[in-house]
Amino acid sequence: xxxxxxxxxxxxxxxxxxxxxxxxxxxxxxxxxxxxxxxxxxxxxxxxxxxxxxxxxxxxxxxxxxxxxxxxxxxxxxxxxxxxxxxxxxxxxxxxxxxxxxxxxxxxxxxx
Amino acid sequence: xxxxxxxxxxxxxxxxxxxxxxxxxxxxxxxxxxxxxxxxxxxxxxxxxxxxxxxxxxxxxxxxxxxxxxxxxxxxxxxxxxxxxxxxxxxxxxxxxxxxxxxxxxxxxxxxxx
Numbered sequence: 001x002x003x004x005x006x007x008x009x010x011x012x013x014x015x016x017x018x019x020x021x022x023x024x025x026x027x028x029x030x031x032x033x034x035x036x037x038x039x040x041x042x043x044x045x046x047x048x049x050x051x052x053x054x055x056x057x058x059x060x061x062x063x064x065x066x067x068x069x070x071x072x073x074x075x076x077x078x079x080x081x082x083x084x085x086x087x088x089x090x091x092x093x094x095x096x097x098x099x100x101x102x103x104x105x106x107x108x109x110x111x112x
Numbered sequence: 113x114x115x116x117x118x119x120x121x122x123x124x125x126x127x128x129x130x131x132x133x134x135x136x137x138x139x140x141x142x143x144x145x146x147x148x149x150x151x152x153x154x155x156x157x158x159x160x161x162x163x164x165x166x167x168x169x170x171x172x173x174x175x176x177x178x179x180x181x182x183x184x185x186x187x188x189x190x191x192x193x194x195x196x197x198x199x200x201x202x203x204x205x206x207x208x209x210x211x212x213x214x215x216x217x218x219x220x221x222x223x224x225x226x
Contacts (some may be wrong), residue, residue, distance in 0.1 A: 029131060032211050032212065034213075041218060041219075042218060043198065043217055043218035043219050044156075044198065044216040044218045045214065046214075046215075049211055049213065051210070052209045058213070072175075090156065094212060094214075096211070097212075098144070098202055098204070098211070098212035099144075099161075099202070099212070100146055100157070100158045100161060100202075100216055102158075103155050103156040103157065106154045106155065106156075106157065
């Protein structure tokens with residue numbers, strides 16, 4: 001069966017420090033991968049998506065970037081965190097034929 | 113552009129009362145709609161999808177294309193139904209690399225009062 005792993009679960013980072021959040025999927029090949037940010041009262045905002053290795057599409061301009069070095073690995077990064085980057089980040093995957101998403105357990109990022 | 117609207121941020125009902133979580137969508141194509149649920153301290157998970165036409169945990173949702181709605185209903189609320197519920201619309205985005213994407217509503221927090 002397919003599983004998705006996301007880590008770390010929580011992270012506290014100082015302003016200006018770098019960020020790396022990792023997401024991996026098991027049990028499937030060539031998944032579509034997504035990074036979302038979830039904020040109370042604002043729903044889920046799509047940040048990045050990827051349809052294949054090295055293929056990244058950004059939905060919103062921001063201080064973050066994403067990479068997909070392997071088929072089932074998706075990384076969210078920042079060179080210098082801002083206070084406004086604090087939030088709950090979710091990774092998700094779906095089959096490339098559409099349909100429902102499966103979400104990771106999320107990372108609570110607090111920038112101090 | 114596609115859009116999902118959940119008009120209620122918070123819905124409180126008594127245990128045993130009927131529940132209806134509202135969802136309206138805007139989409140020019142043929143919609144595929146989902147309900148996701150997030151229980152406290154658990155990950156966001158799929159509750160049901162309209163093409164399955166199934167009942168999950170007593171919840172049902174019918175797609176009404178005339179009213180562009182996909183309301184989630186349950187005849188008798190249980191305390192364990194308390195959670196955050198998101199309505200979502202699947203569409204194919206031709207921009208960028210092109211892929212299927214989900215647009216989410218802002219969510220409704222359901223609180224079932226014992």
